[in-house]
Amino acid sequence: MSKRELAYTIQSNLWFTPVIYVFFSFLLVAVALTADFKYELGSHMRSIFAVDYDLTQALVSTLTAATLTLTTFTFNLILVVFTTFSGQFSPRMLKNFIASKATQRVLGIFTASFFYMLLSFLFLNKRMAQYYFAVPVLAALMAALAVGTFIFFINHAVAWLQVNQATYDMKKEALSIVKGTLENEVDPYRVKDVSTIDGQIPHGKECVIEAEKSGYIQLVDFITMIEETQKDDIVIRLEYTIGDYVFASTPIATYWKKGENEIDERTYHSLFSIGRRQTEVQDIEFSINKLVEVAIRSLGNYDPKTATNALYQLGEVLASISRGAIFSNYLMDESNNLRVILQDRDFNHYLYNGFGYIRHYAKDNVIVSTEILNVLDLMAKSLSTRDYKAVWEFGVFTARGFDDLFLFKLDYQQFYRALYDLAVTTKHEKEYEEFLEKGKR
Structure with a gap:
């Protein structure tokens, strides 16, 4: 342990x-x-x-x-x-x-x-x-x-x-995991420019490491893994990520050898912690899902204020991920040699896991959907410009299908004002006009 x-x-x-x-x-x-x-x-x-x-x-x-x-x-x-x-x-x-x-x-x-x-x-x-x-x-x-x-x-x-205090504590927990897992543990080893590792991405004969037992992947020791792959002169690719459920004998990693040297796979087994339940040690998505669950349950209990509070706490976590994370699935050692290939995760992935379920359960609720657009706009003001497109597209997906659900003129005004603010923040005013034109047809 x-x-x-x-x-x-x-x-x-x-x-x-x-x-x-x-x-x-x-x-x-x-x-x-x-x-x-x-x-x-x-x-x-x-x-x-x-x-x-x-x-x-x-x-x-x-x-x-x-x-x-x-x-x-x-x-x-x-x-x-x-x-x-x-x-x-x-x-x-x-x-x-x-x-x-x-x-x-x-x-x-x-x-x-x-x-x-x-x-x-x-x-x-x-x-x-x-x-x-x-x-x-x-x-x-x-x-x-x-x-x-x-x-x-x-x-x-x-x-x-008080639910506000509970969601605030959940947000703090999620932010600490973002800082500990992404920013401090993984990001220092990420390849920022893929062109620097041209020719290092392996092809050819693969060797497989299988899971020793069934359960959730709770923890992966990335730093030790990079050190071990450097010693063995191999490149390893993780087939699953933290929070995924695997069965015994499921291939959890694939590696490529550059020579005929023998690899002790037991060393790499010890770098994966597999247990019966998900934990918050490294699992960012699990912490995000707590806030998502509060928002969805609040909608089911006809408590839109609590759902809105959870949305804003969730937005702050996602904004922190966008500002601090480097979305690259390649990790290199101190000599700039490719060593670990991760599962592909970008901001779209976290955005969907955060707001996708809430958007689904709030699809008939114009007021909560308007709040989702407001949160997206507030997020966009502090996001990396790299993720503007992802936020705008999510806002458009949220806006589709609401033409028949506006009971009052004020609903329409508030909803599209929030969408326009998002378009301005993410610099998609032209796409906003095109979206309105399509809606009129």
């Missing part, structure tokens, strides 16, 4: 952070019991601060049950609410909430508080100490911390339950 996979697994699992907090609660119990049993801290305190055994036992036993009840009640209530919420918008929202640092730290504090109370209650002994100080004081402080954390958690959950 790579460092990125390990970090993702730790973040997406609910048990890791609470285990750390419980470990610190054990240390705290050890410190408190040592202070009261070995050093008899309670006997050396003034009477106003010393707590006798009966009161300490009553306090700790009460707080043990109260802390467990508070923890159980809080997370049971939240999971019920989020199950309903995720059913309305996206089932992946629940996972994002559970994986958030705030949620994990809250559960860690609750769990640590309970274990502190439980262990303190277990080791209380009247024969070893008549008066206590550290155990009851720390128990009271832990209980106060748990109550404060409860208030914070309710505020955190209420804020997170």
Whole structure:
């Protein structure tokens, strides 16, 4: 498991952070019991601060049950609410909430508080100490911390339950993947000018690397792959990309050897991580699909405002891809030798995966389709000029077939004003006039 996979697994699992907090609660119990049993801290305190055994036992036993009840009640209530919420918008929202640092730290504090109370209650002994100080004081402080954390958690959950906040978090996650996968990991090795590798694109006898098991391609270690292909002096072509589902024995890569040297295919198998589900570690399209799913579910629930918000968040992600990515499917090594051939992905591909499904489900909704054109226009203002044509053509496809759906004159005006703004931004005014002429015929 790579460092990125390990970090993702730790973040997406609910048990890791609470285990750390419980470990610190054990240390705290050890410190408190040592202070009261070995050093008899309670006997050396003034009477106003010393707590006798009966009161300490009553306090700790009460707080043990109260802390467990508070923890159980809080997370049971939240999971019920989020199950309903995720059913309305996206089932992946629940996972994002559970994986958030705030949620994990809250559960860690609750769990640590309970274990502190439980262990303190277990080791209380009247024969070893008549008066206590550290155990009851720390128990009271832990209980106060748990109550404060409860208030914070309710505020955190209420804020997170707002759909705008959820879509904003999804957008941030997608932008981080764009930066990590495209801009930092792959783009430095992309061939910017294909003419520089003329004659290096291989032909002839091919060797195939087959998948060892079925599942989704979750991660590909591109940097190590370039280093290995340089050592073996081969060119490798990936037959599938991250997020694709493959069967066992499916050819996932093809390579060409320049000599008779033997290639250890197990090395290249280890560079592919295949699992039962898609993950967000490198899969940009999977993160985009979360926002798409929210928009589509919102349309189905007659909530156009939420759908519009998801559209704008999605537009920002796509604009970031256009500005930062180099759309070339050739990767080279430090010596400018072709080493890896990727699946062809351009801005059209991401644009369709982002807005294509939404356009399909909003085809009878003039208002939402107008918002799609507005988002495309806003995107075009910050896109690379290379992608103007793709955005304009998508806008035209969105506009087709709406002549019979305008209920009011204002619908017509708003829709074609948005299309005209898009034409101006992408410098397709002439094509806009031609589109209107065709519509009149």
